[in-house]
Amino acid sequence: MGITLKELAAALDLSPTTVSRALNGYPEVNEATRQRVQLAARKAGYQPNTRAKGLATGRAHAIGHVIPLSTSHEIVNPIFADFIAGAGESYSRAGYDMVLSVVADDAEEDAYRSLIARGTVDGLMVHAPRHHDSRVALLSELGCPFMVHGRTSEVTSPYSWLDINNKRAFQRATEFLIELGHKRIALINGLETMDFAIRRRNGYESAMQAAGLALDPALIRSAEMTEPFGYRAAQEMMRQPVPPTAFLTSSMLVAYGLRRGLVDLGLTLGREVSVITHDDDLSYLPNGGDVPLFTATRSSVREAGRKAANMLLEVVTGRAAPPLTCLMEAALVVGSSTGRLRQ
Amino acid sequence: MGITLKELAAALDLSPTTVSRALNGYPEVNEATRQRVQLAARKAGYQPNTRAKGLATGRAHAIGHVIPLSTSHEIVNPIFADFIAGAGESYSRAGYDMVLSVVADDAEEDAYRSLIARGTVDGLMVHAPRHHDSRVALLSELGCPFMVHGRTSEVTSPYSWLDINNKRAFQRATEFLIELGHKRIALINGLETMDFAIRRRNGYESAMQAAGLALDPALIRSAEMTEPFGYRAAQEMMRQPVPPTAFLTSSMLVAYGLRRGLVDLGLTLGREVSVITHDDDLSYLPNGGDVPLFTATRSSVREAGRKAANMLLEVVTGRAAPPLTCLMEAALVVGSSTGRLRQ
DNA sequence: ACAATTTCTCAAAACGCTTTGGGCGCTAAC
DNA sequence: GTTAGCGCCCAAAGCGTTTTGAGAAATTGT
Structure with missing residues (x-):
């Protein structure tokens, strides 16, 4: 917990309003003061409190990933680490946090509901979709922006996804x-x-x-x-x-x-x-x-993570309207494990 | 975003104060009203807003994990997925969120600073400690509870860790x-x-x-x-x-x-x-x-994740005073890949 | 029956930020 | 010389909770 905006403002002999505006790039503040504020902020190591900012703006600046853990065979998908790494890159670049929820798959829907109801995240990434997957319907209904890594079948409503072909x-x-x-x-x-x-x-x-x-x-x-x-x-x-x-x-x-x-x-x-x-x-x-x-x-899959995260951010920030979809083609690379059939 | 406390209170014809207390188990509320409130809350799917709660209590109810991504050889440690899965179990059980920060290792210190300064997390997990690792000193100085998965050498001050022998x-x-x-x-x-x-x-x-x-x-x-x-x-x-x-x-x-x-x-x-x-x-x-x-x-390593997370939670909630340490012994299991030396 | 407690409830302040709606002092316009 | 407009800044309200400090109602004691 560092310094607070009010304290910074007091130190600068300015109102919190002005300091906030100076830091957030609003035009109605003198360029000289802006410089002064930015310098002071940097020197004091000021970072706006996430929760307060979120409360005020109504946005969490965070994306949720729910990792299902099959209750029967408790295997963590090895894909997951690299996908997360890719997505994480995109989030940091955009100044978003990533919150992870690892849950048994019978508690998965609750995890989504909770993340949304508590306002912890602005958007959700759905991992490892099953062939018949109720999560897409659920999230559509809950009205939270989301993105599926992969696809699922027999879903009538359109949804955003990124998949390989x-x-x-x-x-x-x-x-x-x-x-x-x-x-x-x-x-x-x-x-x-x-x-x-x-x-x-x-x-x-x-x-x-x-x-x-x-x-x-x-x-x-x-x-x-x-x-x-x-x-x-x-x-x-x-x-x-x-x-x-x-x-x-x-x-x-x-x-x-x-x-x-x-x-x-x-x-x-x-x-x-x-x-x-x-x-x-x-x-x-x-x-x-x-x-x-x-x-x-x-x-x-790392690249897929990067892309999927960027697409989700587009939707979350309102720069693009869902559904967004992306079908990536896989390359066929030839190694030494294949050869012409011999009798 | 679901229903708000104020709305719920209005619907029940009670004050927000009473509803809050009823839900958080404070003694100064009539048992009958408590029941009434809890029922209504459940029916309305009420969940307290994370950010508001955090602002009011001054605690984030979240633990941060910073995953270093070596800039030279961009390998994601495969250990990481299972450790996270184990830690995630512990966090969910305790009602904590997990926020992940994937950063290039030259931006790692900033990631820690930022997470702390913005008040995004109450505690931090340090992954993949190097033999000489400046992060322990940094976090000790920043005064945020943290736990290292592994150990590091040449650190004078005591710190909390869980490692295998x-x-x-x-x-x-x-x-x-x-x-x-x-x-x-x-x-x-x-x-x-x-x-x-x-x-x-x-x-x-x-x-x-x-x-x-x-x-x-x-x-x-x-x-x-x-x-x-x-x-x-x-x-x-x-x-x-x-x-x-x-x-x-x-x-x-x-x-x-x-x-x-x-x-x-x-x-x-x-x-x-x-x-x-x-x-x-x-x-x-x-x-x-x-x-x-x-x-x-x-x-x-899954078990290590569970344990490390629990220990960190002990410190974060003040139930235990750091440093907490745990040295796990590895079992030597005999398979068929070893045998007596033959000439 | 009146004072002293105890039970239950509430209004208001606080958390740290953003945002709305001015206001003050200048300059430009008529 | 008044009016309008602009540039810069601020006070205050609001976001959804928790928590403090009181107060009304019910209970107990005498």
Whole structure:
């Protein structure tokens, strides 16, 4: 708690009004006084009290992020750290605070209600939307500006979102494998309660069907995206009577596991078996160095965070009217984990 | 923004004073009226405005976390997500908000100053302390309650912290390897600007020296903890004239990379070469299933988050006087990545 | 039955800021 | 030389709470 506006004003022998105006760039104050005020403020380390300012202006200058923690499988989405980092950059630049609420998903709606009712935030970011997600309807009804990182289905009302083109990315990746001669392509997906996973599966299925290839349920698997899951998937699938010759997966971590499972079986990636992964470009999960290890559909989640936050700020400050949407395309980067099918 | 206290009072035909007291559990209000007020408040979905409450009480009911983003190598610490999740649990339980500030590390001090001066938070959590870290001195001087996740050296004044016994963990792990007959043990450490990395190195070195083993600089390496780093370390070290027979590393991700590097060279973990890793028990980086894959020094960072937050709340609410400290021991769990040295 | 308590309730001030609605002293205009 | 206009500044109200200091009503004591 530093110095107060009143104190600063007293020290300058000015009224609080004038000091406030001088600092907030209002025109009706003499340029000389403004300089004097600004200098004094800087020297005294004066920063306006957030709460008082918020009370007076009716705005919190803060954005809320609610991080759902699945009650059944308590996994924190690894995406989250980089997205937050990106969003945080945008908020600081704009002078906004970020308030985080980590809650079990059965208490999630209350968390949103509370954040809004208490006036703690001016806007909300919705993370990890499920395929059927009631949060969008709830927030629309509550009338608080919000932005979804991803999308959700079966929502009638328009809403703001930023998503990557998951379907297209996985469609292209599948086509790429098909062009290399692969016919039995496995999909090791994330949890299919999540919207992004459904879209990825759709992309995979369209490409397969367009190429006249059968969809074998034995080649599709979905679970929480971890390394051991990838390992098990590889091991089990390769022991099938007619094993896949290529894998498509949703995360670097799963790809690590796949690679280990395949290598354990004496297979070489890019030769006997191909792997394409989605790469969120997480700072702590680099896909090799300059030249990518895995062939991947890549899209920076950090950048997504930056963009989504900026869009939300546009809405919150009234510079743009919702709904704002942004569909980012993922790049298909070719690494050494894919190769032409060999008999 | 929901209903206001004044409105609620008017609807009940009571004064704001009485309503406030009824809701906050003050004794000087009739039990019958209290019931009436509470019911009405619940029905109207009344929640006190955070800012107004804060202004009146002089407390923000919020804790700040400043996440440093190294300007040189922009890696978000993967630890961070689970720690935040744990801390978040504690805060919600106590009715506190968490405000996050993601800043480049050259703007970090300003972030702390600002959070405090603007009265946005009642307390601060310090992440990822460096070996020499000016933040502790700064915060002590600013007089805001704070808690460090980890420790820092060469600080004269006492401060509150929660840390795991990094030195002891790595000492025990090294001893364990020595008992298995290993003499050439490599340390693949995190960045040694970080305090935890120094302590781990100390633990390793004490155990080596106590056993009369030479410290070979060629067997020690430190960098950002990623999978590719582990891979390179394994490959390069095993190509040395006298390669190590065991590895000790600071992170699951590095361990993944080590394993790949070693397996690529035709070595089997737990047979030709041993690996012990530190396992932060991150939800998305499980060390196998029920039976651990890697032998590891394990300590849940999620749990650390919960504890650290609770301790900070004790200080902030005045229930305890700083400094509060907590040293958690890591468990040494035995997996299949270690084995007796064979000639 | 009257004073002394105790119970319950309220009006008003305070928290630190922004914003509204003047007001004072100049200069420009007629 | 009055009026109008402008530039600069201020007092006071208001934001939604909590908290202080009192007061009315009900209860107790004698």
